[in-house]
Amino acid sequence: MVSLEAKSAYMAPLLESPMPRFFVDILYDEPGLQPPKLQLADSNSLACNVLCFVRDADELPCRELYQQLQGRKPNKESEWIYNDYLVFSLVCAVKKFTLPSEWIRQLLALRASQDEEKKRLNATLGNILAGNLNNREDYHQVSLVYQMLTGEQVPDETRLNKMFNFLWRHPFPFFTSPFLNLISLKALELAFNRKGLLNPEQFFAAEQFTERFLHRTRSLASLVVTVLVLGLVLSLAIATVRYPTNGWVKLGLLLTSAFGVDVLASFSGLRDKLRDMATKALRRAFGYSPPTSSSTKSEK
Incomplete structure (x- = not known):
C-alpha cells in the first residue's frame, strides 16, 4: 500500500x-x-x-x-x-x-x-x-x-x-x-x-466516495425533478390549448401560478424544493445518513 x-x-x-x-x-x-x-x-x-x-x-x-x-x-x-x-x-x-x-x-x-x-x-x-x-x-x-x-x-x-x-x-x-x-x-x-x-488511506477513499455519492444523488434528483416539472408545464400547455374551459385545467393553471412556475422562465422555487425532497429520498433509499448537521454544506 x-x-x-x-x-x-x-x-x-x-x-x-x-x-x-x-x-x-x-x-x-x-x-x-x-x-x-x-x-x-x-x-x-x-x-x-x-x-x-x-x-x-x-x-x-x-x-x-x-x-x-x-x-x-x-x-x-x-x-x-x-x-x-x-x-x-x-x-x-x-x-x-x-x-x-x-x-x-x-x-x-x-x-x-x-x-x-x-x-x-x-x-x-x-x-x-x-x-x-x-x-x-x-x-x-x-x-x-x-x-x-x-x-x-x-x-x-x-x-x-x-x-x-x-x-x-x-x-x-x-x-x-x-x-x-x-x-x-x-x-x-x-x-x-x-x-x-479505518487507516488514513481507507478513510480518504471513503471520503472521496461519499463526496461523489452526494454529488451524484443530487444531480440525479435534479434531473428527475426537472423532467417532471417540464413534463407538468408541457402537459398544462397542451391541456390549455385543447381544453381551455375545463375546470381541472383552470385549477392547474391557478396552482402553477401560485408556485411561481413560468413556462418560459423560472420555475426554480418549486423545482428546488422538489429537488431537495427527492435528494433526501434517494439518499435514504440508498441507506445514507448524514453524520451531523454541520456536514450539510458539503453535501450540497
Missing part, C-alpha cells in the same frame, strides 16, 4: 532529500533499512545512525557514540544543534538507554527561540526527557512517535483525541517545519490504529 505521505504533492519534493526520506523509512519500519556510513561531522549521518540504534535496541554502540558527542561544546551558532531529526533521535536514545541527560538538556537550552513552533517543539522534547509525555501544551504527535520508537507506551486518550482533532481539521501542511509534518502524519496513522478506525 502506498503510504499517505507519498501521496502528498507537498511531500514529494521534500522526500527527495536523504534525511527526510530516511526518517520516513524509520517511522514506517522499512525492511532492510541501513543507515549511511557514520560521519561525526555530518548531523544527518548522526541522526540516521542514532535512530537505527534506537529502533534495533542496540545500546552499546549508541552509548559509545553519545559519549563522543558529549565532548562537544556547542554554542548558539553551532548549526548542528538546530537539526530537529538529530536532537529528536538523541532524546529518544537518552530515554531508551538511560543515558546521561544533562548534555542534551543544554542543547535544548541553546535552541531557545521566539518562534512558536520551535519553542513548543523544544518544550515537548524537554518534557519527554523529564518523563512527562502528556503535557497539555506539547506537540503530542512528537511524544506519540517517541513512544512508538522507544516502546514506552503511556497512552492518554484525552491528549490523543485533542491531537487527532487538531490535525484532522487543519489543512496540510500543518506546520512550516518538515520534521513536524512528517511526525504528524505518522501520529495520525497511530491514532487511527489505536482508535480501531
Whole structure:
C-alpha cells in the first residue's frame, strides 16, 4: 500500500532529500533499512545512525557514540544543534538507554527561540526527557512517535483525541517545519490504529466516495425533478390549448401560478424544493445518513 505521505504533492519534493526520506523509512519500519556510513561531522549521518540504534535496541554502540558527542561544546551558532531529526533521535536514545541527560538538556537550552513552533517543539522534547509525555501544551504527535520508537507506551486518550482533532481539521501542511509534518502524519496513522478506525488511506477513499455519492444523488434528483416539472408545464400547455374551459385545467393553471412556475422562465422555487425532497429520498433509499448537521454544506 502506498503510504499517505507519498501521496502528498507537498511531500514529494521534500522526500527527495536523504534525511527526510530516511526518517520516513524509520517511522514506517522499512525492511532492510541501513543507515549511511557514520560521519561525526555530518548531523544527518548522526541522526540516521542514532535512530537505527534506537529502533534495533542496540545500546552499546549508541552509548559509545553519545559519549563522543558529549565532548562537544556547542554554542548558539553551532548549526548542528538546530537539526530537529538529530536532537529528536538523541532524546529518544537518552530515554531508551538511560543515558546521561544533562548534555542534551543544554542543547535544548541553546535552541531557545521566539518562534512558536520551535519553542513548543523544544518544550515537548524537554518534557519527554523529564518523563512527562502528556503535557497539555506539547506537540503530542512528537511524544506519540517517541513512544512508538522507544516502546514506552503511556497512552492518554484525552491528549490523543485533542491531537487527532487538531490535525484532522487543519489543512496540510500543518506546520512550516518538515520534521513536524512528517511526525504528524505518522501520529495520525497511530491514532487511527489505536482508535480501531479505518487507516488514513481507507478513510480518504471513503471520503472521496461519499463526496461523489452526494454529488451524484443530487444531480440525479435534479434531473428527475426537472423532467417532471417540464413534463407538468408541457402537459398544462397542451391541456390549455385543447381544453381551455375545463375546470381541472383552470385549477392547474391557478396552482402553477401560485408556485411561481413560468413556462418560459423560472420555475426554480418549486423545482428546488422538489429537488431537495427527492435528494433526501434517494439518499435514504440508498441507506445514507448524514453524520451531523454541520456536514450539510458539503453535501450540497
